Amino acid sequence: xxxxxPPSRFWYVLAFVLVVGAxxxxxxxxxxxxxxxxxxxxxxxxxxxxxxxxxxxxIIFAESTDGSPPSSHRxxxxxTSEGQESRPMLTDGVAISYSMGDRRGVGVGHVVLPRVxxxxxxxxxxxxxVDDGARSTFAYGPDPISAIFLPILIGGGLAxxxxxxxxxxxxxxxxxxxxxxxxxxxxxx
Numbered sequence: 296x297x298x299x300x301p302p303s304r305f306w307y308v309l310a311f312v313l314v315v316g317a318x319x320x321x322x323x324x325x326x327x328x329x330x331x332x333x334x335x336x337x338x339x340x341x342x343x344x345x346x347x348x349x350x351x352x353x354i355i356f357a358e359s360t361d362g363s364p365p366s367s368h369r370x371x372x373x374x375t376s377e378g379q380e381s382r383p384m385l386t387d388g389v390a391i392s393y394s395m396g397d398r399r400g401v402g403v404g405h406v407v408l409p410r411v412x413x414x415x416x417x418x419x420x421x422x423x424x425v426d427d428g429a430r431s432t433f434a435y436g437p438d439p440i441s442a443i444f445l446p447i448l449i450g451g452g453l454a455x456x457x458x459x460x461x462x463x464x465x466x467x468x469x470x471x472x473x474x475x476x477x478x479x480x481x482x483x484x
Contacts, residue, residue: 300475301471301472301475301476302468302471302472302475306464306465306467306468307465307468309461309464310461310462310464310465310468311461311465312461313457313458313460313461313464314457314458314461314462316457316461317453317454317455317456317457317458317461318454320450320453320454320457321450321451321454323450324446324447324449324450324451324453324454325446325447325450327446327450328442328443328444328445328446328447329443331439331442331443331446332436332439332442332443333436333437333439334356334434334435334436334439335434335435335436336358336432336433336434336435337416337418337432337433337434337435338430338431338432338433339370339372339417339418339430339431339433340370340418340419340420340426340430341417341418341430342415342416342417342418343415343416344413344414344415345413345414345415345416345435346411346412346413346414347408347410347411347412347413347414348411349411349437350407350408350409350410350411351407351408351437351438352405352406352407352408352437352438353374353405353406353407353408353435353436353437353438354391354402354404354405354435354436354437354438354439355372355384355402355403355404355405355406355416355433355434355435356391356393356400356401356402356403356433356434356435357400357401357403357431357432357433358398358399358400358432358433358434359398359399359400359432360397360398360432361397362397362399363399364399364401365399365400365401365432366431369420369421369424370418370419370420370421370431371383371418371419371420371421372384372403372404372416372417372418372433373416373417374406374408374414374415374416374417375414375415375417376408376410376412376413376414376415377412377413377414382406382407382408383406384403384404384405384406385404385405385406386403386404387402387403387404387405390402390403391440400434403433405438416435418433
């Protein structure tokens with residue numbers, strides 16, 4: 296490109312499209328990561344049957360729906376397969392927590408379910424405790440960390456690349472047009 300010929304304004308449009316594309320990719324990645332969380336709900340003491348489609352770690356949360364911190368009775372929680380294989384819930388050293396509107400949850404433990412099929416989650420009062428009729432809400436489901444992390448990692452990386460290209464293109468075009476306009480003014484003067 297000759298010294299006095301500025302680049303087309305089309306490059307500004309391209310830079311804008313790249314930045315808007317980055318925002319769209321970031322939004323989609325966030326939406327996909329939020330939708331990856333699939334938690335079931337159960338009132339305990341009690342039980343619920345559910346289908347395990349892929350072996351792996353499942354997590355259990357004590358949950359509240361009124362915005363207050365979740366509280367739960369001390370329960371013995373275990374998972375039992377169709378073949379009567381029993382897996383007790385293991386408590387976590389570090390609790391995961393979440394908040395979605397008025398719904399709040401705090402992780403109480405996890406279990407590794409080694410095979411697909413129907414499993415039963417049951418929560419019972421410890422031996423010797425009297426059932427006063429109070430029930431606590433719990434949420435359970437496959438460990439969402441990897442399902443949340445992967446879309447954010449890929450989408451975030453792509454968004455950073457697109458923003459960098461958009462801002463870089465804008466800056467380069469601005470500088471080249473500035474130099475070309477200055478050269479034109481010098482030639483005319």
